[in-house]
Amino acid sequence: MEFSKIFYFLSVSIVLTLAPGPDNLFVMIQSITQGKKAGIATSLGLCTGVLFHTTAAALGISAIIYKSALMFKLVKYLGAFYLIYLAYKAYKDKNEILHPQEGEKLDSVSLYKKGVIMNILNPKVSLFFLAFLPQFINESGRSIPLQMVFLGLVFIMQALLIFTIICLFSEKLGEKIMHNENIWGKIGIVKSLVFTMIGLKMAID
Template identity: 35%
Template sequence: MIDPSTLITYVAVVLGFVFIPGPATLLTVARATSSGTKAGIATGAGVAAGDIFHTVMAMVGISAIIAASAVLFSIIKYIGAAYLIYLGIRAMIEKAPANPTAGTLAISPGKAFRQAVLTEILNPKTALFFLAFLPQFVRPENGSVMLQLFTLGIIFVLLGLFSTVVFALSAGGLGRFLRRNPKVLKWQGKIVGGIYCSLGIRLALQHR
């Protein structure tokens, strides 16, 4: 079972992720702004469903690697650390969109959900993120690795869904704010990038 200090740290980090505007947030805001609150909430639910898929994939792959070989675990650990640092640097230097809610067409909640699920499942960056992020909070000495990964993944999904619902409900005001203040997106990239880099360094220094 996950120890309380690790769980508290994990929840704090995830809350920082999900409440700083990122791709899922911007997609939700765009859908809610163009197609209504229900479509925005459906988009958030679709993203959550896609993240459940990635959680299961991470559970199967990571638990097998940790159980099978210390060498393989070290390899995936360093690959994951390098990927997180890469994401961080890219987030810091990448230009924010001038208008994050432009170019979207009105669609039904059902279609919004299906599109969000497919987009999230087919996003290799999300798959790699789960593979790199979740193992940092897994401790083999705390019991079943698969159960720990499942718990961490579900917490991530639930907190992410909660944040996208909040953003969907306030999409009108948030969309106007983001259009008037593009520098917010610029600074969120630097903040998220710093978090990714620090997590990558932490992962590289973590022992099995």
């Protein structure tokens, strides 16, 4: 694979990752409410989902989902339902966010799973990689599926770096907000609204 194509792919990937979207919001809100470790655990889950979508694109599974309107809608609505469920949980636990327990152990595994499920249940990500990756493939080079997986790994590495930076800044923002009882008291509601908006957008798009 040509270095110029890899460099161009990396540049485009960084722009796409920095663009405001559901993943950025999801990582940011987790970092604000639970700290950078929560955001990083969520980011790892989201990036694991990206690996799933990359592999699906390489094997042609994404194309099958694209061709099946019923399957596409099923995955899309499952993803939307899951996010609205997370919104309900966030609203239900809003008092725990208002008064976080000192020394409370972070459930990183649960946050990781949330990131994985959220990403896998977003068929638009599969379609994105199905359309995006082939543009940077060298058709005369080695195995095309392997090239697509390699590019997927490049995308994951830059996404993890950007998400980590978002986590660090969001945690600092959360620390400042925490000292303002009026604002912090509404964080649970804001978190619930953000998840609801992401879920509804996924369902309507």
